[in-house]
Amino acid sequence: MASASLDGNPLAIVLRAVLRTQSDGRVMRAAVGIKAWMAKTPCVDEVRPTRCAGCGAASRPVGARLVVHGHGLLVRQVRGVLAVGEQPGVFAIAVRRYACQLCRAVMTVVPAGILARRQYSGPSIAWALHLWLIAGLSDRLVRTQVCAWQVRGCSPRGWAQLYRWADRAVSLFALPRLVSDLIDSREAARRVLTTLRAMSPAALSGAPIGLQIFEGAALTR
Numbered sequence: 001m002a003s004a005s006l007d008g009n010p011l012a013i014v015l016r017a018v019l020r021t022q023s024d025g026r027v028m029r030a031a032v033g034i035k036a037w038m039a040k041t042p043c044v045d046e047v048r049p050t051r052c053a054g055c056g057a058a059s060r061p062v063g064a065r066l067v068v069h070g071h072g073l074l075v076r077q078v079r080g081v082l083a084v085g086e087q088p089g090v091f092a093i094a095v096r097r098y099a100c101q102l103c104r105a106v107m108t109v110v111p112a113g114i115l116a117r118r119q120y121s122g123p124s125i126a127w128a129l130h131l132w133l134i135a136g137l138s139d140r141l142v143r144t145q146v147c148a149w150q151v152r153g154c155s156p157r158g159w160a161q162l163y164r165w166a167d168r169a170v171s172l173f174a175l176p177r178l179v180s181d182l183i184d185s186r187e188a189a190r191r192v193l194t195t196l197r198a199m200s201p202a203a204l205s206g207a208p209i210g211l212q213i214f215e216g217a218a219l220t221r
Helices: 011-026 034-039 122-134 139-146 160-167 185-199 209-218
Strands: 027-033 068-080 091-102 104-110
Touching: 027 034, 027 160, 034 091, 034 104, 068 104, 068 122, 091 122, 122 139, 122 160, 122 209, 160 185, 160 209
Parallel strands: 027 104
Antiparallel strands: 068 091, 091 104
Protein backbone atom coordinates (compact mmCIF):
# COMPACT_ATOMS: atom_id res chain seq x y z
CA MET A 1 0.00 0.00 0.00
CA ALA A 2 1.33 3.43 -0.91
CA SER A 3 2.13 5.63 2.06
CA ALA A 4 -0.05 8.67 2.59
CA SER A 5 1.42 12.06 1.75
CA LEU A 6 2.57 14.15 4.70
CA ASP A 7 2.49 17.45 2.80
CA GLY A 8 -0.67 18.61 4.57
CA ASN A 9 0.20 17.14 7.93
CA PRO A 10 0.66 19.96 10.51
CA LEU A 11 3.37 18.00 12.33
CA ALA A 12 5.28 17.47 9.09
CA ILE A 13 5.07 21.18 8.32
CA VAL A 14 6.44 22.05 11.78
CA LEU A 15 9.26 19.52 11.42
CA ARG A 16 10.28 20.95 8.05
CA ALA A 17 10.33 24.46 9.53
CA VAL A 18 12.52 23.28 12.42
CA LEU A 19 14.91 21.54 10.06
CA ARG A 20 15.20 24.67 7.91
CA THR A 21 15.93 26.76 11.00
CA GLN A 22 18.59 24.33 12.20
CA SER A 23 20.14 24.21 8.75
CA ASP A 24 20.33 27.99 8.49
CA GLY A 25 21.77 28.20 12.00
CA ARG A 26 24.63 25.93 11.01
CA VAL A 27 25.56 27.86 7.89
CA MET A 28 28.03 30.50 9.06
CA ARG A 29 29.35 33.40 7.01
CA ALA A 30 32.99 34.43 7.19
CA ALA A 31 34.34 37.94 6.75
CA VAL A 32 35.94 36.92 3.45
CA GLY A 33 34.08 38.05 0.32
CA ILE A 34 33.06 35.71 -2.50
CA LYS A 35 35.63 36.88 -5.05
CA ALA A 36 38.52 36.77 -2.57
CA TRP A 37 37.41 33.33 -1.39
CA MET A 38 37.36 32.02 -4.95
CA ALA A 39 40.83 33.43 -5.60
CA LYS A 40 42.18 31.55 -2.57
CA THR A 41 40.12 29.20 -0.46
CA PRO A 42 40.81 30.06 3.21
CA CYS A 43 42.68 27.42 5.20
CA VAL A 44 40.95 25.51 8.01
CA ASP A 45 42.18 27.83 10.77
CA GLU A 46 41.35 31.09 8.96
CA VAL A 47 37.56 30.61 9.00
CA ARG A 48 37.11 28.11 11.86
CA PRO A 49 33.98 29.07 13.87
CA THR A 50 34.75 30.41 17.34
CA ARG A 51 31.89 28.34 18.78
CA CYS A 52 29.83 25.33 17.81
CA ALA A 53 26.52 26.38 16.27
CA GLY A 54 24.88 23.31 17.82
CA CYS A 55 25.88 23.20 21.49
CA GLY A 56 27.69 26.54 21.81
CA ALA A 57 30.97 25.03 23.01
CA ALA A 58 34.09 27.11 22.43
CA SER A 59 36.06 25.95 19.42
CA ARG A 60 39.42 26.35 21.18
CA PRO A 61 38.87 26.03 24.95
CA VAL A 62 41.87 27.17 27.00
CA GLY A 63 43.98 24.27 28.18
CA ALA A 64 41.86 21.67 26.41
CA ARG A 65 41.69 19.92 23.07
CA LEU A 66 40.29 21.52 19.94
CA VAL A 67 36.51 21.02 19.85
CA VAL A 68 35.50 22.14 16.34
CA HIS A 69 37.49 20.20 13.76
CA GLY A 70 37.79 20.72 10.01
CA HIS A 71 35.43 18.38 8.17
CA GLY A 72 36.47 18.76 4.54
CA LEU A 73 35.24 20.87 1.65
CA LEU A 74 31.85 21.08 -0.04
CA VAL A 75 31.40 22.55 -3.51
CA ARG A 76 28.56 25.04 -3.68
CA GLN A 77 27.16 26.79 -6.74
CA VAL A 78 26.60 30.55 -6.77
CA ARG A 79 25.09 32.59 -9.60
CA GLY A 80 25.26 36.20 -10.67
CA VAL A 81 28.21 38.56 -10.94
CA LEU A 82 31.41 38.65 -8.90
CA ALA A 83 31.88 42.41 -9.35
CA VAL A 84 29.98 45.34 -10.83
CA GLY A 85 30.47 45.43 -14.59
CA GLU A 86 31.67 41.83 -14.91
CA GLN A 87 29.92 39.17 -16.95
CA PRO A 88 27.34 37.09 -15.08
CA GLY A 89 27.89 33.38 -14.70
CA VAL A 90 27.51 30.25 -12.63
CA PHE A 91 30.45 29.73 -10.28
CA ALA A 92 31.59 26.87 -8.07
CA ILE A 93 32.94 27.68 -4.60
CA ALA A 94 34.62 25.18 -2.28
CA VAL A 95 33.17 26.05 1.14
CA ARG A 96 34.55 24.66 4.39
CA ARG A 97 32.79 22.26 6.76
CA TYR A 98 33.47 21.75 10.45
CA ALA A 99 32.32 19.14 12.95
CA CYS A 100 31.88 19.53 16.70
CA GLN A 101 33.51 16.70 18.65
CA LEU A 102 31.03 17.12 21.54
CA CYS A 103 27.58 17.22 19.94
CA ARG A 104 28.54 16.04 16.42
CA ALA A 105 26.95 19.09 14.80
CA VAL A 106 28.27 19.80 11.31
CA MET A 107 28.71 23.46 10.30
CA THR A 108 29.34 24.96 6.89
CA VAL A 109 31.30 28.21 6.58
CA VAL A 110 30.62 30.22 3.43
CA PRO A 111 31.85 33.61 2.16
CA ALA A 112 30.10 36.82 3.19
CA GLY A 113 27.35 37.65 0.72
CA ILE A 114 26.11 34.07 0.32
CA LEU A 115 22.43 33.90 1.29
CA ALA A 116 20.68 30.91 2.84
CA ARG A 117 18.75 28.79 0.33
CA ARG A 118 19.53 31.21 -2.52
CA GLN A 119 21.44 30.32 -5.67
CA TYR A 120 22.22 33.96 -6.45
CA SER A 121 24.62 35.87 -4.24
CA GLY A 122 23.41 38.74 -2.07
CA PRO A 123 25.46 41.34 -4.00
CA SER A 124 24.03 40.09 -7.31
CA ILE A 125 20.45 40.32 -6.02
CA ALA A 126 21.06 43.82 -4.63
CA TRP A 127 22.70 44.91 -7.89
CA ALA A 128 19.75 43.59 -9.91
CA LEU A 129 17.24 45.41 -7.70
CA HIS A 130 19.27 48.61 -7.97
CA LEU A 131 19.32 48.43 -11.76
CA TRP A 132 15.57 47.86 -11.86
CA LEU A 133 14.16 50.00 -9.03
CA ILE A 134 16.67 52.86 -8.93
CA ALA A 135 18.46 53.02 -12.28
CA GLY A 136 15.17 52.31 -14.10
CA LEU A 137 16.32 49.54 -16.42
CA SER A 138 13.72 47.12 -17.78
CA ASP A 139 13.48 43.68 -16.23
CA ARG A 140 14.73 42.11 -19.46
CA LEU A 141 17.80 44.32 -19.58
CA VAL A 142 18.55 43.64 -15.91
CA ARG A 143 18.47 39.93 -16.68
CA THR A 144 21.15 40.31 -19.36
CA GLN A 145 23.44 41.95 -16.79
CA VAL A 146 22.91 39.58 -13.86
CA CYS A 147 21.63 36.24 -15.19
CA ALA A 148 23.92 33.80 -16.98
CA TRP A 149 21.11 32.55 -19.25
CA GLN A 150 19.61 34.33 -22.23
CA VAL A 151 16.01 35.55 -22.16
CA ARG A 152 13.66 32.98 -23.68
CA GLY A 153 9.97 32.98 -24.50
CA CYS A 154 7.60 35.94 -24.57
CA SER A 155 6.53 36.24 -20.94
CA PRO A 156 5.17 39.70 -20.06
CA ARG A 157 7.71 39.64 -17.25
CA GLY A 158 11.21 39.66 -18.64
CA TRP A 159 12.59 38.07 -15.49
CA ALA A 160 10.09 36.71 -12.97
CA GLN A 161 12.87 36.11 -10.43
CA LEU A 162 13.41 39.86 -10.17
CA TYR A 163 9.81 40.37 -9.02
CA ARG A 164 10.19 37.64 -6.40
CA TRP A 165 13.33 39.29 -5.03
CA ALA A 166 11.54 42.63 -4.78
CA ASP A 167 8.65 41.01 -2.90
CA ARG A 168 11.03 39.34 -0.41
CA ALA A 169 13.82 41.91 -0.15
CA VAL A 170 13.12 42.61 3.54
CA SER A 171 13.73 38.98 4.52
CA LEU A 172 16.68 38.33 2.19
CA PHE A 173 19.34 40.40 3.93
CA ALA A 174 20.57 40.60 7.53
CA LEU A 175 20.33 44.35 8.16
CA PRO A 176 21.41 46.42 11.18
CA ARG A 177 17.97 48.03 11.33
CA LEU A 178 14.54 46.67 10.51
CA VAL A 179 12.65 47.64 7.37
CA SER A 180 8.88 47.39 7.63
CA ASP A 181 7.31 44.79 5.37
CA LEU A 182 3.90 46.40 5.74
CA ILE A 183 4.54 48.99 3.04
CA ASP A 184 4.51 48.46 -0.72
CA SER A 185 7.01 45.70 -1.56
CA ARG A 186 8.95 47.79 -4.08
CA GLU A 187 9.22 50.70 -1.68
CA ALA A 188 10.39 48.28 1.00
CA ALA A 189 12.99 46.93 -1.44
CA ARG A 190 14.24 50.48 -2.10
CA ARG A 191 14.65 51.04 1.66
CA VAL A 192 16.62 47.79 1.89
CA LEU A 193 18.92 49.06 -0.86
CA THR A 194 19.36 52.36 1.00
CA THR A 195 20.40 50.44 4.13
CA LEU A 196 22.84 48.28 2.16
CA ARG A 197 24.34 51.42 0.66
CA ALA A 198 24.91 52.87 4.13
CA MET A 199 26.73 49.67 5.14
CA SER A 200 29.23 49.98 2.31
CA PRO A 201 32.81 51.14 2.98
CA ALA A 202 32.51 53.05 -0.30
CA ALA A 203 29.59 55.12 1.03
CA LEU A 204 31.83 58.09 1.83
CA SER A 205 34.14 57.81 -1.18
CA GLY A 206 31.84 59.21 -3.84
CA ALA A 207 31.59 55.84 -5.59
CA PRO A 208 28.53 55.22 -7.81
CA ILE A 209 25.40 54.31 -5.88
CA GLY A 210 25.16 50.89 -7.50
CA LEU A 211 28.69 50.02 -6.43
CA GLN A 212 27.97 51.14 -2.88
CA ILE A 213 24.88 48.91 -2.75
CA PHE A 214 26.79 45.95 -4.21
CA GLU A 215 29.59 46.30 -1.65
CA GLY A 216 27.15 46.76 1.21
CA ALA A 217 25.40 43.52 0.23
CA ALA A 218 28.80 41.80 0.06
CA LEU A 219 29.20 42.44 3.80
CA THR A 220 25.95 40.75 4.80
CA ARG A 221 26.62 37.93 7.27
